[in-house]
Amino acid sequence: MQKGEVSPFDSRSLLTSITFGYGLPLMRLGAQRPLEAADLPPYGRADSAALVVDTVVREWKVEERKKNPNLWMALYRSFRGKFWWSAFWNLLESISRLVQPVLLRAFLDQLAKDDPNVDQMYLFAAGLVLSSFLQAVVHHQFYFVTMCGGWGIRMGLSGALHWKLLRLHAASLQGKASADCYNLIASDVMRFDGFIPAMHFIWGAALDFVVAAILLAFEVGVIETVCSLSVLVLVVAVMINFGRRFAQRRKITAGHSDARLKLTSEVVNAIMSVKVYCWEGSFEKRIQAIRGKEHNSIFQRQKMVAANSTMYFIIPAASSLVLFLIFVARGKTLTLATVYAALGLLSTLRVSFGKHLNRALQFGPECHAAVKRFTAFMTMPEVEARPELANADPSVVLELKDASFAWPAGTAAVKNLSVQLKKGELLVVAGPVGCGKSALLQALLGELTATSGTSGMRGRVSYAPQSPWIQAGTLRTNVELGSESDPKWYEQVVHACSLDVDAVQLGPKRHETEIGEKGV
Numbered sequence: 001m002q003k004g005e006v007s008p009f010d011s012r013s014l015l016t017s018i019t020f021g022y023g024l025p026l027m028r029l030g031a032q033r034p035l036e037a038a039d040l041p042p043y044g045r046a047d048s049a050a051l052v053v054d055t056v057v058r059e060w061k062v063e064e065r066k067k068n069p070n071l072w073m074a075l076y077r078s079f080r081g082k083f084w085w086s087a088f089w090n091l092l093e094s095i096s097r098l099v100q101p102v103l104l105r106a107f108l109d110q111l112a113k114d115d116p117n118v119d120q121m122y123l124f125a126a127g128l129v130l131s132s133f134l135q136a137v138v139h140h141q142f143y144f145v146t147m148c149g150g151w152g153i154r155m156g157l158s159g160a161l162h163w164k165l166l167r168l169h170a171a172s173l174q175g176k177a178s179a180d181c182y183n184l185i186a187s188d189v190m191r192f193d194g195f196i197p198a199m200h201f202i203w204g205a206a207l208d209f210v211v212a213a214i215l216l217a218f219e220v221g222v223i224e225t226v227c228s229l230s231v232l233v234l235v236v237a238v239m240i241n242f243g244r245r246f247a248q249r250r251k252i253t254a255g256h257s258d259a260r261l262k263l264t265s266e267v268v269n270a271i272m273s274v275k276v277y278c279w280e281g282s283f284e285k286r287i288q289a290i291r292g293k294e295h296n297s298i299f300q301r302q303k304m305v306a307a308n309s310t311m312y313f314i315i316p317a318a319s320s321l322v323l324f325l326i327f328v329a330r331g332k333t334l335t336l337a338t339v340y341a342a343l344g345l346l347s348t349l350r351v352s353f354g355k356h357l358n359r360a361l362q363f364g365p366e367c368h369a370a371v372k373r374f375t376a377f378m379t380m381p382e383v384e385a386r387p388e389l390a391n392a393d394p395s396v397v398l399e400l401k402d403a404s405f406a407w408p409a410g411t412a413a414v415k416n417l418s419v420q421l422k423k424g425e426l427l428v429v430a431g432p433v434g435c436g437k438s439a440l441l442q443a444l445l446g447e448l449t450a451t452s453g454t455s456g457m458r459g460r461v462s463y464a465p466q467s468p469w470i471q472a473g474t475l476r477t478n479v480e481l482g483s484e485s486d487p488k489w490y491e492q493v494v495h496a497c498s499l500d501v502d503a504v505q506l507g508p509k510r511h512e513t514e515i516g517e518k519g520v
Contacts, residue, residue, distance in 0.1 A: 009044040018137060052152050053159030060160060060378060071375045075153055082149040089142035090200040096135040097351070098211050101344030103127045108337035143197055150196035154189045157374060161185060167382040169408055169447050183257050184377060188370035195367035201356035208352040212345045219341050220327050228323035232353060235311050239361050242308045247365030249301045254373065256294035263287055308362060312354030319346050383446045389456035395422045396458065403453035405443040413439040413448050475503060476511045
C-alpha cells in the first residue's frame with residue numbers, strides 16, 4: 001500500500017459496486033500466492049478508524065449532556081447513512097420476494113387454460129427471473145452495508161472505550177471495573193456484528209406478514225389465512241420468549257466472566273504471595289469453579305439457540321398443513337396455481353420469521369444487554385479538570401490552601417493541607433506508610449475529589465507512578481520503547497537509571513535478556 005494511494009472502494013463504479021468487482025484484483029493476487037500486508041489496498045475513507053471513533057465520541061458527548069444518556073441514539077447518529085441505506089435494501093428485498101409467488105400464480109393460471117396467452121406467459125416468466133436476480137443483488141448489498149455498520153460500531157465503541165479510559169479515575173479501574181473493561185472489548189462489542197445485519201428484520205418481518213396475509217386471503221380465503229397464520233403467531237410468541245431468555249443468559253454469562261477475570265487478575269498481580277504461601281491449588285479450584293459456571297451458562301444458551309433454530313423448519317410445514325386441511329374441509333377444490341401460490345407466500349414467511357426474525361430476536365436482546373454495560377462504563381465519573389492557579393505571582397507553580405480531598409468512595413484522603421511551591425524549588429514529602437503521600441500526588445493529578453479549600457497548579461505536570469509498566473521483550477527494547485537505536489544515548493540512560501548493575505546480574509545476555517510483562 002503506497003502513501004496517497006486511492007482506495008478501490010472509493011473509486012468504484014456503479015457496476016463494480018453491484019458486483020463487488022473492486023475486490024477482484026486482490027482475489028486474483030491471492031489465488032497466485034499468499035497475500036502479505038503490503039498487498040492490501042487502502043481502506044475506504046469512511047472506514048478510517050480515526051474518523052469512526054471521533055464520530056462516535058462526538059455523538060456520545062452530545063448524549064452525556066442529557067439527563068439519561070442513550071448510547072443507541074449516539075450510535076444511530078454516527079451511522080445514520082448506513083442505517084437508512086440498509087433499510088432501503090431490506091425493503092427492496094422484501095418486495096422482490098413477495099412478488100415472486102404472485103407472478104408464479106399468474107403464470108400457472110395461464111398454463112392451466114386450454115388456450116393460454118403465450119406472450120403473457122413469457123412476460124410472467126421474465127418477471128420471475130428478474131425478481132429472483134434482483135433479490136440476489138439486493139440481498140448482498142443489504143448484508144454488505146449492515147456488516148460494514150456492524151464492524152464500524154465495533155471499531156467506534158472500542159476506540160470510545162479507550163478514550164474514556166484516559167479520563168477515568170485510577171481507583172475506578174480497580175477490581176470489577178477492570179474485568180468489565182476487558183469483557184467489553186473481548187466479548188460485548190462483538191454482539192453488534194450479529195445484531196446490526198438483523199436489526200431491520202423486525203419491521204421487515206411485520207411488513208412481510210401483513211402483505212402475505214392479504215395475498216393469502218385473496219388466494220384461499222380469510223378463515224384459512226387466519227388459521228394458518230395463527231400457527232405463525234404462536235411460533236413467534238415462543239421466539240420472543242427465547243429472546244428474553246437470551247438477554248438473561250447473556251447477563252449471567254457476563255457476570256461469571258467478570259468474576260473469573262477479576263480473580264485471575266488478582267492472582268497474577270499477587271503471584272509472589274500466592275507462590276510463597278502455596279495457594280496455587282486453592283485459587284486454581286476457585287477459578288475452575290467459576291469457569292465451570294461460565295461453561296454451563298454458555299451451554300444453556302447453545303441449547304436455546306438449537307431449540308430456536310428449529311422454528312425455521314416448523315413454520316412452513318405446520319402452517320401449510322393447517323391451511324390446506326381447512327381449505328379442503330370447507331369443500332373447496334385445490335388447484336395447482338393455488339397450491340404453489342400459497343406455498344410460495346408461506347415460504348416467504350418462513351424466511352422472514354423462521355430465519356430473519358429468529359436471528360433478530362436472538363442477537364437483539366444480547367446486543368441490548370451489551371449496550372447497557374457499555375453505557376454503565378461510559379457514564380463512570382471522570383477525572384475533574386485541574387483548577388487553574390489563582391495566585392498572580394508567575395513564580396508560583398503549586399498552591400494549596402486548607403485543601404481537603406476524598407477517595408471516590410467518599411472517605412477522607414487528605415485534610416486541611418496548605419503548601420506553596422515556586423519555580424526551581426524541590427519539595428520532598430516524607431512520612432510513615434498510610435499517612436497520605438500517594439494520596440497527595442493523586443489529589444494533585446485530579447484523581448481525588450476536592451471537598452474543601454482551594455488548590456491550583458500552573459504549567460505541565462509529569463508523573464512517574466509507583467507501579468512500573470514492563471512490556472514483554474528484552475531489557476534494551478523496554479528502554480528504547482521503539483525509538484531509533486542510539487548506543488551512546490542508551491548507555492547514558494542505563495547509567496542514569498542505575499540499570500548497568502542490574503544488567504550484569506541478568507546473566508551473560510545482559511541487555512538482550514528477555515523480560516516478561518511482570519518483569520519475570
